[in-house]
Amino acid sequence: MEEKQTEISTLGEFGLIDRITRDFPLRNASSHKGVGDDAAVIGFGDKEALVTTDLLLEGIHFDLRYVPLRHLGYKAAVVNFSDIYAMNGCPRQITVSLGISSRFTVEHIEELYAGIRLACEQYGVDLVGGDTSASVTGLVISITCLGEADKDKIVYRDGARPTDLICVSGDLGAAYMGLQLLERENRVAVNSAPDFQPDFSGKEYLLERQLKPEARRDIIEALAENGIRPTSMMDVSDGLSSELLHICKSSGVGCRVYEDRIPIDYQTAIMAEEFNMNLVMTAMNGGEDYELLFTVPLADSEKIDRIKGVTMIGYITKPELGAAMVTRDGGEIEIRAQGWNAFTDATPAASAQTSEAEGSSSVEA
Amino acid sequence: MEEKQTEISTLGEFGLIDRITRDFPLRNASSHKGVGDDAAVIGFGDKEALVTTDLLLEGIHFDLRYVPLRHLGYKAAVVNFSDIYAMNGCPRQITVSLGISSRFTVEHIEELYAGIRLACEQYGVDLVGGDTSASVTGLVISITCLGEADKDKIVYRDGARPTDLICVSGDLGAAYMGLQLLERENRVAVNSAPDFQPDFSGKEYLLERQLKPEARRDIIEALAENGIRPTSMMDVSDGLSSELLHICKSSGVGCRVYEDRIPIDYQTAIMAEEFNMNLVMTAMNGGEDYELLFTVPLADSEKIDRIKGVTMIGYITKPELGAAMVTRDGGEIEIRAQGWNAFTDATPAASAQTSEAEGSSSVEA
Numbered sequence: 001m002e003e004k005q006t007e008i009s010t011l012g013e014f015g016l017i018d019r020i021t022r023d024f025p026l027r028n029a030s031s032h033k034g035v036g037d038d039a040a041v042i043g044f045g046d047k048e049a050l051v052t053t054d055l056l057l058e059g060i061h062f063d064l065r066y067v068p069l070r071h072l073g074y075k076a077a078v079v080n081f082s083d084i085y086a087m088n089g090c091p092r093q094i095t096v097s098l099g100i101s102s103r104f105t106v107e108h109i110e111e112l113y114a115g116i117r118l119a120c121e122q123y124g125v126d127l128v129g130g131d132t133s134a135s136v137t138g139l140v141i142s143i144t145c146l147g148e149a150d151k152d153k154i155v156y157r158d159g160a161r162p163t164d165l166i167c168v169s170g171d172l173g174a175a176y177m178g179l180q181l182l183e184r185e186n187r188v189a190v191n192s193a194p195d196f197q198p199d200f201s202g203k204e205y206l207l208e209r210q211l212k213p214e215a216r217r218d219i220i221e222a223l224a225e226n227g228i229r230p231t232s233m234m235d236v237s238d239g240l241s242s243e244l245l246h247i248c249k250s251s252g253v254g255c256r257v258y259e260d261r262i263p264i265d266y267q268t269a270i271m272a273e274e275f276n277m278n279l280v281m282t283a284m285n286g287g288e289d290y291e292l293l294f295t296v297p298l299a300d301s302e303k304i305d306r307i308k309g310v311t312m313i314g315y316i317t318k319p320e321l322g323a324a325m326v327t328r329d330g331g332e333i334e335i336r337a338q339g340w341n342a343f344t345d346a347t348p349a350a351s352a353q354t355s356e357a358e359g360s361s362s363v364e365a
Numbered sequence: 366m367e368e369k370q371t372e373i374s375t376l377g378e379f380g381l382i383d384r385i386t387r388d389f390p391l392r393n394a395s396s397h398k399g400v401g402d403d404a405a406v407i408g409f410g411d412k413e414a415l416v417t418t419d420l421l422l423e424g425i426h427f428d429l430r431y432v433p434l435r436h437l438g439y440k441a442a443v444v445n446f447s448d449i450y451a452m453n454g455c456p457r458q459i460t461v462s463l464g465i466s467s468r469f470t471v472e473h474i475e476e477l478y479a480g481i482r483l484a485c486e487q488y489g490v491d492l493v494g495g496d497t498s499a500s501v502t503g504l505v506i507s508i509t510c511l512g513e514a515d516k517d518k519i520v521y522r523d524g525a526r527p528t529d530l531i532c533v534s535g536d537l538g539a540a541y542m543g544l545q546l547l548e549r550e551n552r553v554a555v556n557s558a559p560d561f562q563p564d565f566s567g568k569e570y571l572l573e574r575q576l577k578p579e580a581r582r583d584i585i586e587a588l589a590e591n592g593i594r595p596t597s598m599m600d601v602s603d604g605l606s607s608e609l610l611h612i613c614k615s616s617g618v619g620c621r622v623y624e625d626r627i628p629i630d631y632q633t634a635i636m637a638e639e640f641n642m643n644l645v646m647t648a649m650n651g652g653e654d655y656e657l658l659f660t661v662p663l664a665d666s667e668k669i670d671r672i673k674g675v676t677m678i679g680y681i682t683k684p685e686l687g688a689a690m691v692t693r694d695g696g697e698i699e700i701r702a703q704g705w706n707a708f709t710d711a712t713p714a715a716s717a718q719t720s721e722a723e724g725s726s727s728v729e730a
Contacts, residue, residue: 024482126389128398
């Protein structure tokens with residue numbers, strides 16, 4: 001252990017995952033898909049079980065100064081459901097593990113579980129287990145979700161083919177703007193009278209997208225009703241840029257997305273103006289939207305048109321064309337991953353990486 | 366949230382779990398068993414999927430001053446496998462989520478994964494997913510394990526019936542003694558020259574039991590070979606007393622275990638002497654043994670005799686007789702839960718609870 005030591009930030013989250021998981025061959029016949037998609041796929045007879053897991057740490061993934069515990073519980077569950085839907089599956093069970101520091105009371109934990117319970121009710125999911133213990137500092141939430149899917153209906157990240165259409169549900173960037181808004185109001189609150197009440201009127205949508213995101217079960221159902229099986233699919237948790245690159249890498253393809261096709265809500269646009277941020281970059285890199293990004297064969301374009309709330313934003317190309325955004329003036333900007341990287345804030349090396357990315361119009365302030 | 370606030374320690378871990386999970390009815394037909402056993406049971410056609418999860422927090426569950434990362438990884442995986450075996454199932458897949466503070470390097474994380482990998486190899490389990498992020502302080506490890514079992518072979522906690530024999534594999538208390546030893550040597554090391562080397566000779570077994578526990582796959586196999594299906598089963602993670610009470614409560618029965626039948630290794634006995642601890646109480650309450658505690662019908666007693674490494678320690682009674690240990694002199698001591706409660710160290714209320722328990726010869730120093 002005294003030999004060479006490498007800062008984790010030099011690899012980044014995905015680099016670290018690649019490195020630590022490469023020596024784990026799959027041995028069991030039932031392990032149909034391991035690391036590298038929204039969920040693992042486990043064979044159980046005719047059905048496939050989907051497994052996804054998420055670890056949320058106070059101070060990294062959430063800030064209890066402006067996130068109510070009930071909302072946190074709801075979101076912590078829903079983001080896992082989203083991963084199962086992103087495989088074209090149906091979430092069925094979750095386990096919830098908590099690490100709880102001494103500043104939390106039973107009532108606090110009940111609030112958190114009230115949110116988890118609401119999410120379970122809304123999505124028809126069962127809480128089936130977990131682990132609860134003390135923590136030295138802060139709140140730790142680890143949720144694992146099991147889902148099921150028919151074997152021939154699961155959609156991975158690696159099936160996108162040139163000429164496929166790239167589609168995205170809902171709109172992008174609002175959750176990120178909601179976070180900016182909460183952080184700003186919190187800074188203001190710190191310097192204000194104790195009875196200060198932030199004014200969020202006209203910005204409710206942004207807050208809701210940040211605090212109470214929904215998983216797009218409706219889109220999965222609409223796709224099925226219209227007889228569409230996407231060739232690849234992911235949920236947008238790290239940001240559209242990052243997810244597009246995942247699909248391109250996994251599928252061995254390139255892509256073109258059109259700047260003027262990126263779906264953005266007007267509240268997001270107004271806030272970007274107010275914060276003096278590049279609107280499209282916010283939508284491309286914001287993260288936490290939990291919309292579905294998927295590709296379909298060109299022949300499905302009319303069917304897609306029929307589904308409300310889905311936008312065709314571009315198409316898949318041969319790999320040698322790379323991944324790029326076509327700007328309004330017809331130029332092309334290379335798409336780079338600038339999504340959430342939990343390691344970037346922590347160290348100088350990672351900051352350098354972020355700075356480099358800023359050269360290509362990053363949304364990072 | 367400004368209303369009544371209840372310290373978590375007043376409920377304890379199990380009380381908290383009862384309270385927060387009571388409003389979660391199971392909705393899915395595939396959710397065969399939820400909270401309240403070693404693992405959840407999910408129906409997938411003919412087979413059942415077992416799911417268990419474990420959250421390990423630095424400073425609460427492990428101390429990196431004397432636990433090598435490789436051992437920590439091995440143990441973190443194995444304790445989950447143990448939960449699956451305790452259902453009479455076979456572990457197949459794990460997901461591993463990590464929260465990593467900035468003091469850890471890539472090499473550290475590789476050490477941790479080397480241990481996880483070794484455990485996966487030894488037990489034929491696949492790593493299929495996870496989540497990795499930064500943490501503000503310390504290391505967080507959350508592992509979820511999936512296993513499988515035939516529907517008619519799963520063993521729950523609730524099947525023990527009066528006259529059933531109570532059996533336990535291996536020996537008890539050694540892992541707890543190993544921890545005492547490590548903590549003592551660490552205290553000595555702090556006050557010694559930098560080149561201080563602790564002397565663990567003659568105590569290797571205790572260290573191994575603490576640092577590199579094994580899950581008892583061999584016992585599960587031996588039970589199957591001998592045509593024995595336990596009526597109830599658990600793994601001994603919190604301590605024999607605590608687990609016996611779980612089985613009695615779930616099964617609606619009482620029990621008698623014989624002091625002179627509790628299996629204890631001679632190294633454990635020597636260390637208890639050295640630490641001036643009550644040996645049997647150490648074995649009853651030590652925790653982290655990861656042995657299997659199970660009950661079998663009286664008629665299986667000869668078959669059990671044939672299995673090496675299994676000891677019959679007592680029998681199940683009617684509920685009105687309660688749970689008690691029969692001492693060497695023929696007296697009876699009520700069995701109370703004094704197992705690991707991660708909340709007990711943190712707060713005054715919990716300390717009071719511990720003190721009360723001490724009245725009935727607790728092992729807590």
